[in-house]
Amino acid sequence: MYVNTKFVLRYTNHDFQFWIYLCKRMKKNTTIKDIAKLAGVSIGTVDRVLHNRGRVSKKALEKVNQALKELEYTPNPIARSLRNNVVYTVQILIPDPKKDPYWLPCMQGVTELIEEFAAFHLNFAVHTFDPSKPQSFSNMGNKLLELGPDAIMFVPLFGKESTQLQKQLFKRDIVSITFNSPIKDHFHHHVGQDLFLSGRVGAKLVSGLVKAPSQLAIIHVEEAYNNAAHMQEKENGFRSYFQEEETGYDIKTLTLKTKEIREQFDKVVQTHPEIEAYFVTTSKTYEVANALTQLGIRKAVIGYDLIPNNVSCLQKNQIQFLIHQAPKKQAYLGLRSLVEKLLFNKELAKVELLPIDIINSENVKSYL
Amino acid sequence: MYVNTKFVLRYTNHDFQFWIYLCKRMKKNTTIKDIAKLAGVSIGTVDRVLHNRGRVSKKALEKVNQALKELEYTPNPIARSLRNNVVYTVQILIPDPKKDPYWLPCMQGVTELIEEFAAFHLNFAVHTFDPSKPQSFSNMGNKLLELGPDAIMFVPLFGKESTQLQKQLFKRDIVSITFNSPIKDHFHHHVGQDLFLSGRVGAKLVSGLVKAPSQLAIIHVEEAYNNAAHMQEKENGFRSYFQEEETGYDIKTLTLKTKEIREQFDKVVQTHPEIEAYFVTTSKTYEVANALTQLGIRKAVIGYDLIPNNVSCLQKNQIQFLIHQAPKKQAYLGLRSLVEKLLFNKELAKVELLPIDIINSENVKSYL
DNA sequence: TAAAAAAATGTGTACGTTAACACAAAATTT
DNA sequence: AAATTTTGTGTTAACGTACACATTTTTTTA
Known part of the structure; x- marks a missing residue:
């Protein structure tokens, strides 16, 4: 540097x-x-x-x-x-952690970075939107544009709306970076994980726990917001592993709705008692684990994210592995890149992919 | 901050x-x-x-x-x-990467940090010692003392010699930090991993791969240098998991010498064909994996460190999991703490424990 | 009581960068 | 040809800290 x-x-x-x-x-x-x-x-x-x-x-x-x-x-x-009296303004837009605890660590990552760069002339403001309402995202996005910041970091949760914001930013020459959720047309900068690869990681973990021949299930839990692309990438990775590396596994894909998840899942278990392992593509993994526990059935469950509910299931051995998407680290690194671009004119990477952390009941403490 | x-x-x-x-x-x-x-x-x-x-x-x-x-x-x-014309000098003492590739990433971590703090008045010098010769460590240590640095970071590979160096540093009011290898009498600062916990992580991974009842083996590979404490902590953690969490596993501990490892290990396999999983407490994991492959036997192998030989075995599925001790991160963070202490008078933590990363054939790419 | 010594305090400059400002020379316009 | 604008250039004052040095005040001594 x-x-x-x-x-x-x-x-x-x-x-x-x-x-x-x-x-x-x-x-x-x-x-x-x-x-x-x-x-x-x-x-x-x-x-x-x-x-x-x-x-x-x-x-x-x-x-x-x-x-x-x-x-x-x-x-x-x-x-x-x-010397410089120029005060750079950085706006940050993330989903409201009160609506989904997954986003809370982002706040911490942001806070940490802010403290680290306290000696510089920087002006940060964190804004949130409702992750179930694309309109909320657009509204906040427009507000941020009006404030005319020097840089923006945001979570592009909604594809169409994000692309639109991106275009406005580009037009106004505002440096921007996205994190966590991938955005399709990325003529921009992004911090995240290789979701396809994370699907493969999940597959490998399953194949270690459950020997062939065996029946596996991929569970997508549909959120109010559309992160279908997100889940699909994970599924593709998961399937690719079994296509390329191992035989003797049959894989079903099931999509459940958050609100009716219990009833729907109970039905799945009844109609497919032969399923030996569940790979849940969202942070709602604990829902599957809890349902299985209540039915008194022990199966392998692998899912995503270290939210409290999941960690609790992990420690009770109702979930075998979690894949950590490290939202805190993503927010921290994204913001850091942005700040270093402003202060030191350091080049922004097109895409920065973080390691895919595998978590079990033992190493979980070391990540919290 | x-x-x-x-x-x-x-x-x-x-x-x-x-x-x-x-x-x-x-x-x-x-x-x-x-x-x-x-x-x-x-x-x-x-x-x-x-x-x-x-x-x-x-x-x-x-x-x-x-x-x-x-x-x-x-x-x-x-x-x-x-303003400050004071140029701080930081000396770094690590094992020679040419003698053991495990240490190479430390060099990278150090280099990265140096570039990051290039704008400050800092003077770094990296020195190496032969990891098989305590004398080499002592000699370099004394040389460093003579140079009268403001801070020192070193790998306390040898207990007695390290404590001695530590005392001298303390006497001369030189800030110091150690990393990777734990030191017993730590009235000093350290960056590393909870080795006991990492043993438990290994145990949990084994228990997922091999169902009870089953015979397991802990393999210590004796290096020329004494990292017995290191290996013992991992063994304790490994055993504690099976004592507290699961029944039906019998665990043997075997100690092999690096030079005669092949012959010794072949004997182990012959006399104990019932062993289903091997937990290797050092980076020599690939030796066990290679030996098993040559004998045409497939067992679960879990070990430590992302050195090229191990990664290669991991990708060929001859090793199921590796625990990553993240030497690069350790060196980077240790040096960073030291520098921040000098420049910003930021307090040094007594101990900084890093997460214990679980690596399989899929996520390994994301860590390299 | 004056001179000398000691103590307390203020001033100026440097670190490297930035940008406003002053000023001369050249190029226009009147 | 005089007045004005444009252009090129150097000087200087910050930013906040640190320290050498100059200056003032107080105390000690003759």
């Missing part, structure tokens, strides 16, 4: 790669002053070149550019931030 | 906790100037009070302290760092 400090990375056994690295970094920080001196102009002129502020003769421009090239100048972000 | 910036954390539904947070943070940064003004003295006097440099009258001292209390002053680390 920023190279402008003196340091030594020594490698006792003279590993060459590390020596090169060392040498490259050991040079003294070049400042705007050095550039000015070498180019034979004043620092004011250098600054005008650096910021494209015009009022520079062709001759001076060339000399400065030459000097810049020779000395590999990188601005000192510390000095810049100290 | 540092509170001195203006920002707003708004929570649309007026969650009170977040409002309080917001209010607390919204106040303007107080500077040394504000203090001076309120106390009716010059900034020089305030500075002398802040740094206990003496030459301040009792009256002035009181006034300044009063002002400091009233305005909740926190120094701006940015400005401090810009």
